[in-house]
Amino acid sequence: MKTIKILIIFVFILLPSLAYSKSVYRNPFASLIPTDRPKPAGKKREVELPSLSIEGVLWGNDKPQTIIDGEVYSVGDKLKGLEAKVFRIEKNVVFISYGDKIYEEKISKKEGKR
Numbered sequence: 001m002k003t004i005k006i007l008i009i010f011v012f013i014l015l016p017s018l019a020y021s022k023s024v025y026r027n028p029f030a031s032l033i034p035t036d037r038p039k040p041a042g043k044k045r046e047v048e049l050p051s052l053s054i055e056g057v058l059w060g061n062d063k064p065q066t067i068i069d070g071e072v073y074s075v076g077d078k079l080k081g082l083e084a085k086v087f088r089i090e091k092n093v094v095f096i097s098y099g100d101k102i103y104e105e106k107i108s109k110k111e112g113k114r
Contacts, residue, residue, distance in 0.1 A: 047099040050082065053108045054094050064089040 058065040073086045084098040
């Protein structure tokens with residue numbers, strides 16, 4: 001009789017407390033591998049250089065300059081409104097560093113009145 005009482009206590013009192021509760025235990029079917037893996041450190045999102053108008057190059061002296069969007073810049077100058085710098089100036093090309101890349105921009109050809 002004593003064994004039956006112990007069995008009844010176990011079934012009605014202890015067994016419900018051993019039942020699965022999602023607030024206490026994790027979902028046994030959920031993956032342990034994280035789904036949102038961090039991106040590798042070597043790959044960065046590429047940033048495109050905003051549209052610029054290279055209007056001309058002042059060439060033939062010790063310090064070449066360029067005209068970009070109506071402003072005159074030398075090598076090393078930061079462009080207004082951008083985190084970009086004039087990297088190098090050649091006869092018909094201006095190299096601009098922006099982000100981790102260097103962009104090659106050619107002089108914009110505008111149709112003039114004749």
